[in-house]
Amino acid sequence: MEQAIQPGMQPVATTFFFYLLSGLTLLSGVFVITRKNPVHSALALIFGLLAQAGLYLMLYAPFVAGVQIILYAGGIMVLFLFVIMLVNLERSQREERFNKQWVVGLVAAVALGVLFVVVYVKGKALFPYRIAQPLENSNTQQIGVMLYGQYMFAFEIASLLLLVAIIGAVVMAKKRI
């Protein structure tokens, strides 16, 4: 029987939901890199992003989860789908999926994976198990205060970056300016 969530107490179903959501994330990641059709890849990526938003919720980061849904799934992925429709698909369907150096790439990636495993096995003690402080109720407010206080400069630079990206995208994609 599930009980009301007390501060400082973890919900009962955490373990189940963690494995479900992370499994979905990884499975959709596999689909993204193996599907022949880019639209299927994009679809898989969307599901992965949503599952990841669920993981953020489990980490008591509702604001990041909301931003993930609204920006990634609702914004960036629509852009991707839009572009996939604009570029020719039929040819890429019949072509080879992987490039010629795929063996090298795979070996390099696996080496990176081994590195990760070694780091995590050796450095396990560095990541102590600690329950999240339940700041869920004011998470958004605190992030807002941080963004406009401590990280003001970075925030302004991010806006500049977006401006540059807008201009760059227009310059690159438009035939005649």
Add this chain to the structure above:
Amino acid sequence: MLDYITSYLSSNTTPGQAGNVFWALVYIMIVFGGISVAVMAMNWLERKALAHFQIRLGPMRVGPHGLLQPIADAIKLMTKEDIIPAEADKFVFWIAPLIILCASFAIYIVVPFGPTHAITDLNIGILFMLGVSSLSVLGVVMAGWASNSHYPLIGALRSSAQMVSYEVAMGLAVVSAIVMTSLHGLGPYGVGVGTSGTGTLSMIGIVQAQQEQHVWFLFKFFPLGFIAFGIFAIAMVAETNRAPFDLPEAESELTAGFHTEYSGLRWSLFMLGEYAAMIAVSSIAVTLWLGGWYRPFPNTLTGDTWDLVFSLFPGLTFLALAAIAFVGVRRMPKHPYFRVQTIGLAGFGAVLGLIGLILFVPPVRDRIQDIYWFIAKVAGFMYLYIWYRATFPRYRFDQLMKVGWKVLLPIGIGVLILTAILGVVL
């Protein structure tokens, strides 16, 4: 078990916040069933209202005044052949309507029908709503692409461009309403509750902020709240692809836009999703600008007398509907052909009247208040949707984009900046 179920009744929060799974499920079923019924009613109402706008009768054959038309339509759609085009991408074709449906129904998780009558109240409520409603673009794009046909593809491209553009204006209008929740740069409800200087994103919090500041955000910083609301009201019509912004499904140009190739049950899922999204964005507007579940003048017209007067409204509404039904009975043709229909309409009127009488019983009357006022406000918006459709001609696509980017967006930014300045200064 019984303890678990009854323990919620004494608590004073939404089931999601109380962590009570049973009541959360009950609420979900009530809300989703209610929305489905509302969509059917809306279907009938739209056809009748449109018909009367154009001096026609509309559906008259199935049931008295076509009252059973939605049910007949539903049966027709369910038994219709479900065609998947041979060249279509089967999986994407199959999942696109489901995405739209899930996106538009998931919004209702945070819609506050009353202080405790919401499925849950999220800390990021309004952000969640905007995010989930933006997911329906994906369904539109996928439906258009998977059909592997020209009209749907063009419709989907138009629709996604339109929805993404208007989301920006919509977001700005919403942000200026959120800024209003914090007054004097003080805490969440503008009454110095917190000291962080930020407002709140929670839907219930926004409504309570309006109550505590004694003003609907529509009238706050006049005319700023009004302009922001206007931007939202335009953007929400574009967002749901309704007339006059129904270019993606313009029948005369694109046959039916992104759902040209869909038929039967799948097509009805698109319709269900569209109407559910309309109700959902209307309820966002009601929550943000029109005081949510509060009755008119909750702060000035106080006292037992006014409470009593306002609490009679739900019953009176149903009695008025019943009266309309009985006028219809009187005006039915007296030919024996129409005997069944006349009896049916009389029965319908009797049921409405009975519901109205039940709503006068004090315990019911007091509990139904919040929900009634919320639904009444939303219903006003739904009528506006029909009115727009009957009145305005369709926009051209470049005009649409121009309005979105060159008119609504700059005005939205201006309103946001002015609201922020006034919020700190005043």
Add this chain to the structure above:
Amino acid sequence: MAPIGTLHYLVVAAALFILGVIGVLTRRNVVIILMSIELILNAVNLNLVAFSRLWGLHGQVFAIFVITDAAAEAAVGLGILIAFFRNKETVNVDEVDLLKW
């Protein structure tokens, strides 16, 4: 089962990162390479948010910045892709072997 700690999330993020790297290194289609980059950025985000559990909200703020970067990157990358497709009629990376055409 063991309670879910930070390390669990880090392992998921690492696996996601490696999937992204494999995608970038082996696929030919530029669109999918860009999507793999999104996977990598998401892995980083997951790490940041997982660490924010230990060391306050800074990780979440950084995750928001990373999402902003991802949006900028996707816009510019897809702009390049469209310009490229207009000139070469292909979206495969291994056919981009000329600096000028």
